[in-house]
Amino acid sequence: MTARNPQLNAEGKLTHLLTLEGLPASVIAEILDTAHPFVSVGEREVKKVPLLRGKAIFNLFFESSTRTRTTFEIAAKRLSADVINLNIGASSTSKGETLLDTVDNLVAMNADMFVVRHAQSGAAHLIATHLAATGRPHVHVVNAGDGRHAHPSQGLLDLYTIRHYKKDFGALSVAIVGDVLHSRVARSLIHGLSTLGAPDIRVIGPATLLPTGVESLGVRRFHDMRAGLAGCDVVVMLRLQNERMRGALLPSTGEFFKHYGLTAEKLALAKPDAIVMHPGPMNRGVEIDSAVADGARSVILPQVTFGIAVRMAVMSMIAGN
């Protein structure tokens, strides 16, 4: 049984990034610290450092994504790596090739790192376990989202953003609002926040969109958004997929917005200096009101900027270990 967390090597160094669960606080802090100088790389005239020159990084996206794939591509290019984008959603798997066959073929093309997105929870773990079992530990895996399970680079950029604006995790109240059930973003952020010692993590949503026993992740559950937002420092809004209406989880986007959409009036219940975050892409008028999304407390665009620096940090650290 694969009980060991396979993302750390024998020395406890990060060799893949699969999930924030079980990642030591020191490793998370190291990633965030490493990301800090990379933010300024993006502001320079020549936006490149030579850390990963000659490395081949494959963006392996079995599920369509523009934003995450683009930010990983930019991050890799700023590190001077060669980036190959593969949108496999409609090609190999429909021809009957398995996930691991695809990986083996790309390893044969001397891939150094895979950035993987897949619709199934556990896909990145499967690849990492396969590489270890077949004696290729020098090939690295970065999970860019697996099913509902984890989106660790998003979690890290969320932590970077919170640290940038709030400094001390030890006194934070963070509210995560919306479709937690289907959200890999929420799971990763919850693990990261608990590891860094955030004492008060809340999830807010209707019973149909909160997973069974979500309290076991160390969070408090709220169905009333007003009660859940009271006095919090950080509000994280989650994206609501349109297909949730088809599964009888919700009656309509309009009714969802009425109960769980973030408006200026509801945000007023949080602390006066509370920040508003969103992993993007936003559905304006569904989970968040435009006035809030574009308002003074929104840090949604800085999240995107920090995201590139955090992904540069992850890729450079992993390739160096």
Add this chain to the structure above:
Amino acid sequence: MRIAIRGGQVVDPASGLDRIATLCIADGRIAALGEAPEGFRADREIDATGLVVAPGLVDLAARLREPGQEHKATLDSELRAAIAGGVTSLACPPDTDPPLDEPGLVEMLKQRARFLQRAHVYPVGALTRRLEGAELAEMGELVDAGCVAFSQADRPLVDTQVLLRAMQYAATFGHRVWLRPQDAHLARGGVAHDGDVATRLGLPAIPVIAETVALATILAVVRATGVRVHLCRLSSAEGVALVRAAKAEGLPVTADVGVHHLHLCDVDVGWFDPLANFVPPLRATRDRDALRAGVAEGTIDAVCSDHAPVDDDAKQLPFAEADPGATGLELLLPLTLKWASETATPLASALARITCRPAAILGVDAGTLAVGAPADVVVFDPRRAWRLERAALESQGKNTPFLGFELVGRVCATLVAGAIVHERR
């Protein structure tokens, strides 16, 4: 061929017998127990000193993968696994490709099994055509071809009117109906127990109510019609409680559980281990404990291997896409003994769950060492430890979450109809 098995601890759960004795076999049947009959001269003697001599095991669910899924396993490989595991009678579910809804398919299967001369194979026919849950299969024809019961395998019966009519029709002719209680809608899309582990790993979940809602429906039909039903593969504490109450009420139901579910729970999924993907899903520790207690108290009548050989390729996939199940024929005995030793259940009582009780559910003449009964016998060393490696398995499916574990209880010899079909030194 006359065989004498000498010096062993003869355990016959059906009669409660448990003592050192000689078992004499002649003409394919048990000839005597204890004193050899007048003039009995054995052609072959087996020294069973220090070993247990018991009825051959009876397994209520073993997928042989024929016809249609020979890349996973074949009759040849799986019947060799059966006798290596001491299983001398097994029921195979109808979820083959095509499903067992045609008398010709059943006859072919029976004939192929007879030709191999290993374990007795008792096909379970499809309750509905193509297992689609809409039209009844030709049960009478299928019984004539050799089916002993009817089920939907793991395909749920969604339409409750079809459920009622299938049960009524089967009961008219005394056919046995086996149902795995799972509500198709509540289980839709799910691959893991709806609890802390699935929440953490983000795996689509199957709630316990998927089992209890289906059980309540089936039990209501049983109550209304008096039709006898066997309930397959219970998975939850609440499910066990419903069956206990149904039996106390006097409803004509029996139940079984897969042997893996007596030992594993959702935590064993670890980091998405596809070998821990089971149908029904491995549930919480309290569910596993309730299943163990349910077998001990008799609410659950039988333990089965729920044998599901899967090729490596079909397990090297993301958890939700991997084929469910584990190879089990060669693990049924050691895992049942493990349950018995952990619950302080006496050997005869433990063996009853894998011999005479499943034989009664199947309605076949097996699972006992009574004089005159067919000589289906297993001789095993109850104390011998062995390491479960891929090479140690006869089954073509090497898929087991117990790979690398040490198991206790090793089959030394298996006899089917008085012939020694398997021996391990």
